Structure formats: C-alpha cells, structure tokens
Amino acid sequence: MARTRKTLPAKVDVAHLISAGVLASVCPRALIEEVLAHTGRASQRERRLPAPAVVYYVMALALWREAPLEEVLRVVCEGLSWLGQGQGAAVQASKSAISQARTRLGADVMHQLAQRVLRPVAPPGLPGAWYRGLRVMALDGSTMDVADERANAQFFGYPAASRGSSAFPQARLLGLVECGTHVVTAAQIGPYSDSEQAMAAKLLPAKLQADMLVLADRNFYGFKLWELACASGAKLAWRVKSSLKLPVRRILADGSYLSEVFDSQDRQRRRPLTVRVIDYTLQACAIPPQDSYRLVTNILEPAQADALELAALYHERWEIEGVFDEFKTHLRANSTVLRSKTPELVRQELWGLLLAHFAIRQLMAQAAWQRGLDPDALSFVHAVREIKRKMPQAAAIPP
Incomplete structure (x- = not known):
C-alpha cells in the first residue's frame, strides 16, 4: 500500500x-x-x-x-x-x-x-523543585534508535540481542534533569558501547553545583565517580547494590548509619570516604516487600536531611524516566528512529x-x-x- x-x-x-x-x-x-x-x-x-x-x-x-x-x-x-x-x-x-x-x-x-542554553530554571524555594535549600536533580541514561545505515552502525553500534543483534543501531544519551520542571540541564551523547558511568564522569564535574541534590540509581555508583561528584560540592543520594559492603561505623538517631567506602585499588584501605547509609523497604506497594532499598549520601547529619525524608525523596528520580518518555514517545510521534x-x-x-x-x-x-x-x-x-x-x-x- x-x-x-x-x-x-x-x-x-x-x-x-x-x-x-x-x-x-x-x-x-x-x-x-x-x-x-x-x-x-x-x-x-x-x-x-x-x-x-x-x-x-x-x-x-x-x-x-x-x-x-x-x-x-x-x-x-x-x-x-x-x-x-x-x-x-x-x-x-x-x-x-x-x-x-x-x-x-x-x-x-x-x-x-x-x-x-540548557540550565536549571526553577527559582529558589519553588515547591516540588527544592528540598531544604537544595535543587533536586536526577541523573540517568537511555538509548535512541538511529537509522540503520553503515556509517551509523560503525559509529554507534548495535545492542546485543538473544539472536544476533537488534534491528537498529543505538545512540546512548545521558541526561541531568531538574526534577521539579523536567528540564534537561546537561547531557552527553555517545555510542551504545559507552558506559553511563564513563559519560557521567565527563558530564558531572562541569555541571554540578553546590546547591544541588543529585539522585541516581544503583548502576552509577563507583568509588571514582562518587569521589568526583562529591568534589563538586553537590549533595548526593544514590542507590547502591546490596552486594556493596558497608560496615556499620556509627548508628544515627534516625536509623541511618555512617560507613566507609574505598577505592578498589586502595588495597591498604588508607583513603576512606565517609558515607551515610539508609536502608529501607517499601510497604503496601507493587514492589515485593523483600526488595529493599539502600541509599548512600554525603549528607552525614540527620538534622540536615532525615533518613525518612531522603527515602521518600529518592523516588523523585523516576521523574527522569518521564523525560525520556517525552523524547522517545511524544516528540518523536510515529517515528521509530x-x-x-x-x-x-x-x-x-x-x-x-x-x-x-x-x-x-x-x-x-x-x-x-x-x-x-x-x-x-x-x-x-x-x-x-x-x-x-x-x-x-x-x-x-x-x-
């Protein structure tokens, strides 16, 4: 037809x-x-x-x-x-x-x-965009299908599939988003093979500010990237994998506790970074109760950010998934690539x-x-x- x-x-x-x-x-x-x-x-x-x-x-x-x-x-x-x-x-x-x-x-x-042009736009103190004087941001990545041309395939590459490769090459997009407005304030674009951690290491030092609180999922945590992001002065609340060893150093009044993380190359463990750990489980929701969450943050004092408040705030990170949906579904209309x-x-x-x-x-x-x-x-x-x-x-x- x-x-x-x-x-x-x-x-x-x-x-x-x-x-x-x-x-x-x-x-x-x-x-x-x-x-x-x-x-x-x-x-x-x-x-x-x-x-x-x-x-x-x-x-x-x-x-x-x-x-x-x-x-x-x-x-x-x-x-x-x-x-x-x-x-x-x-x-x-x-x-x-x-x-x-x-x-x-x-x-x-x-x-x-x-x-x-890309920048945060929410004025200070605007409800939904700020938490205790900190601008709530989210970091995440996604992929976009590109035209199946030889040059695109060679540069961007294909994602793996159960049989062969996928139908289209894919570009990887990493974004830093202001949660209260869904505005993308900074981004990195690269081939599919680029890791989100490596892209974040290029993006964050120049774009993070001291008045930001950055949320990220468990695929981003790594000692070097964490150290790099902390050096910007921004506050962080990142989910980490349950396999990460975080020994209890001191239990705090709100139920969180202080621990230490080390670079994998620091065999003698001479250069620790102190983090605050928040363990929690969601109740009365679609997620199974046994699926617990673990956050690490560089906000070490409960008076500055209560553990329960940070646990609730972390789920603002899903706002960035809505932003990627706006790119891939609503702006692209019926176009698949x-x-x-x-x-x-x-x-x-x-x-x-x-x-x-x-x-x-x-x-x-x-x-x-x-x-x-x-x-x-x-x-x-x-x-x-x-x-x-x-x-x-x-x-x-x-x-």
Missing part, C-alpha cells in the same frame, strides 16, 4: 509562527550568530539556507517529526521571516540541499548552543531535540508558575500540540 505523504498547511498561520517564536526565544539570533562565529560555521556567502535558519530547522524537526523534511523547512523559514517582519516567501529546497546545509552546519554548533543517516547529523539532531524539549518545558514551567501550579500538573503532550497549532498568545513571540 502506498504511503500518504503528510503535508503541513499551505499558508503558514499564527500557530506555526508561534512555534518558531518559541524556538527563537530559547536560541535568539544573536546567540546563534555568536556560536556560529566561534565554531567557524557562519555562512561565508549568501545562501538559500543560511546557517541560522538551519539551526532553527534542526530544532523544528523535533516538533514536526511526522512531516517531510521540505515541509518543516518551509514552515520554519516562513515563520522566522514573519517574526523578522520579512515577506515570508516560501523556501524551495530538495532533500539533498537540506542535507548539504545540515552537513555544513555540523553537530558542534548545536552542541555549543545546548551548552549555553531518528531521521539522520550519518553520525554527525545524528548528534546534531539529538542536540536539536534537547533544545526543542527545553523550549517546551521552559514555556510549560512559566505558564504553571503564573497560575500557582506545579509544572508536573501540566500535560506535555497537550503543550506540544498547543505550541504547534493552537496558541496565539503574543507572549510566545520574542520581541
């Missing part, structure tokens, strides 16, 4: 222009020009697809996953032209011309933009996806705070639809 080619409206209406405005509000033209000059990717001559327009186009691919490449380009260029008080003439470009424009842009520009056919363009597309997600989530947070709501109370799917079709508020358009 022949597939019906989806098209966007022939006339770019206010709703589509609003979408361009949301993207432009996150990445202003001045910032894009600055990054293009810094990376040496600014257009050297007048082109039908100048570099700044391609930047917005890459972000827009995340909003219109279901539309052909040429349709997305037309909407973005006409929308940006309208925002800039231009004539809004249609831009005609083939898939080949679009691919060449994206290749000229490369991935580094989008990466540098993400480094400049990323569009790009080379590793460079895959990374470019992923950074564009992160920037578009940030734009949506920042707008949702601002809308919620104006009405005294928790951003979690708003529907991400509904927000995406509003941004794409139904939201003619002038506030979405940057001056």
Whole structure:
C-alpha cells in the first residue's frame, strides 16, 4: 500500500509562527550568530539556507517529526521571516540541499548552543523543585534508535540481542534533569558501547553545583565517580547494590548509619570516604516487600536531611524516566528512529531535540508558575500540540 505523504498547511498561520517564536526565544539570533562565529560555521556567502535558519530547522524537526523534511523547512523559514517582519516567501529546497546545509552546519554548533542554553530554571524555594535549600536533580541514561545505515552502525553500534543483534543501531544519551520542571540541564551523547558511568564522569564535574541534590540509581555508583561528584560540592543520594559492603561505623538517631567506602585499588584501605547509609523497604506497594532499598549520601547529619525524608525523596528520580518518555514517545510521534543517516547529523539532531524539549518545558514551567501550579500538573503532550497549532498568545513571540 502506498504511503500518504503528510503535508503541513499551505499558508503558514499564527500557530506555526508561534512555534518558531518559541524556538527563537530559547536560541535568539544573536546567540546563534555568536556560536556560529566561534565554531567557524557562519555562512561565508549568501545562501538559500543560511546557517541560522538551519539551526532553527534542526530544532523544528523535533516538533514536526511526522512531516517531510521540505515541509518543516518551509514552515520554519516562513515563520522566522514573519517574526523578522520579512515577506515570508516560501523556501524551495530538495532533500539533498537540506542535507548539504545540515552537513555544513555540523553537530558542534548545536552542541555549543545546548551548552549555553540548557540550565536549571526553577527559582529558589519553588515547591516540588527544592528540598531544604537544595535543587533536586536526577541523573540517568537511555538509548535512541538511529537509522540503520553503515556509517551509523560503525559509529554507534548495535545492542546485543538473544539472536544476533537488534534491528537498529543505538545512540546512548545521558541526561541531568531538574526534577521539579523536567528540564534537561546537561547531557552527553555517545555510542551504545559507552558506559553511563564513563559519560557521567565527563558530564558531572562541569555541571554540578553546590546547591544541588543529585539522585541516581544503583548502576552509577563507583568509588571514582562518587569521589568526583562529591568534589563538586553537590549533595548526593544514590542507590547502591546490596552486594556493596558497608560496615556499620556509627548508628544515627534516625536509623541511618555512617560507613566507609574505598577505592578498589586502595588495597591498604588508607583513603576512606565517609558515607551515610539508609536502608529501607517499601510497604503496601507493587514492589515485593523483600526488595529493599539502600541509599548512600554525603549528607552525614540527620538534622540536615532525615533518613525518612531522603527515602521518600529518592523516588523523585523516576521523574527522569518521564523525560525520556517525552523524547522517545511524544516528540518523536510515529517515528521509530531518528531521521539522520550519518553520525554527525545524528548528534546534531539529538542536540536539536534537547533544545526543542527545553523550549517546551521552559514555556510549560512559566505558564504553571503564573497560575500557582506545579509544572508536573501540566500535560506535555497537550503543550506540544498547543505550541504547534493552537496558541496565539503574543507572549510566545520574542520581541
């Protein structure tokens, strides 16, 4: 059966222009020009697809996953032209011309933009985003299917399967998320073979701050990564495997206890790090009672964070699973894999996806705070639809 080619409206209406405005509000033209000059990717001559327009186009691919490449380009260029008080003439470009424009842009520009744009957005003390003066963050990783092309397969690799390999190569994505707003504040992208611990070791030193409380699951704990994260000044509450030996050094008033951890290479055990251990079991829930949890934290005083409170707070870590669901299900719509056919363009597309997600989530947070709501109370799917079709508020358009 022949597939019906989806098209966007022939006339770019206010709703589509609003979408361009949301993207432009996150990445202003001045910032894009600055990054293009810094990376040496600014257009050297007048082109039908100048570099700044391609930047917005890459972000827009995340909003219109279901539309052909040429349709997305037309909407973005006409929308940006309208925002800039231009004539809004249609831009005609083939898939080949679009691919060449994206290749000229490369991935580094989008990466540098993400480094400049992605950040926490919750103001101090906002309920649901802070705990005792600490911004609640979560660290986790996921994978994204990429096009089954030879170059992608060689660079990203396939995950193992019971018989042979999986259908598509996969890119690994590591994210640091602000739990109260679902905003991705920092990320790393790499091949499937990259371990999440190794990626976290590159990400955390530059991105952790002293006012953060970082939650992570048991696959992240390792002495070197723990020591590295502690050195940033951030507070940590990470789940650890039950096989980790944590001898009791001193029992504290709230039932937690102090212990010591060592580097596996420290045979003489001369350089310990003191941790506080919280053991607990969830009752009256779907998880079997015998499945106990063990957290370690560098908050050593119960007065600063009670064990029961930290045990309850740890489950905010699941907020990051919702963020990955927003990437993989709601932004990608019916698309099962990323569009790009080379590793460079895959990374470019992923950074564009992160920037578009940030734009949506920042707008949702601002809308919620104006009405005294928790951003979690708003529907991400509904927000995406509003941004794409139904939201003619002038506030979405940057001056």
